[in-house]
Amino acid sequence: MQAIESNKGFLIKDNDSRQELKIRGFGEGKKHGLLLRDYEALYLIYSSKLNVIKENKKLTFNDVLQTALIRDEHAWTKFLIYKDIRTRGYVAKEGFGFGADFRVYDKGNFGSKAAKYIIFAMNEGNEINLKSLIDSVKQISRMGKVPIIAVVERRGEVIYYRLSKSHFRELL
Numbered sequence: 800m801q802a803i804e805s806n807k808g809f810l811i812k813d814n815d816s817r818q819e820l821k822i823r824g825f826g827e828g829k830k831h832g833l834l835l836r837d838y839e840a841l842y843l844i845y846s847s848k849l850n851v852i853k854e855n856k857k858l859t860f861n862d863v864l865q866t867a868l869i870r871d872e873h874a875w876t877k878f879l880i881y882k883d884i885r886t887r888g889y890v891a892k893e894g895f896g897f898g899a900d901f902r903v904y905d906k907g908n909f910g911s912k913a914a915k916y917i918i919f920a921m922n923e924g925n926e927i928n929l930k931s932l933i934d935s936v937k938q939i940s941r942m943g944k945v946p947i948i949a950v951v952e953r954r955g956e957v958i959y960y961r962l963s964k965s966h967f968r969e970l971l
Contacts, residue, residue, distance in 0.1 A: 802840060802851050804858075804866065809840040809851055824890030824909045836893060837867035837874050838881040845882065873900075873920065880920050880949045883957040894918065897935040902944075916945045923952045936962045 802809040810832040817833040826833040843849035851858040867874035890909035902914035946962040
């Protein structure tokens, strides 16, 4: 399977490849092909299922990663989380609103049901704005979705924390 680099990701033009990937929950249909997000292309390259061609030259995983990091400084973190989600058998798509990075579909439900989980990606040791996170958790919970923070630890392992609304009362 081959893709070419575009300014927003990586484009698959071959119709058979486009269909196969779309059915499996990859990419977004565009006029000129199937557009893969950087983390999707990295995952497929990592899995030896995609070659990215630029100026008649096959790009390496590191070449594509460098391009992704220019577009998004969190590209490595998103790739690690996306790879982990896919390895566990889930389908993940680009997050929508609330500062979310991914929306994740329950196993076997992609294409038939809405996403169940909303994932916020972060690296171990990074700070997060608690007020905006609380607001997001409230809104996501009202929509019937499960908010989750995915933390990439120093060794690259991904740890998931389910978020819920809590009320703290004064103890004294």
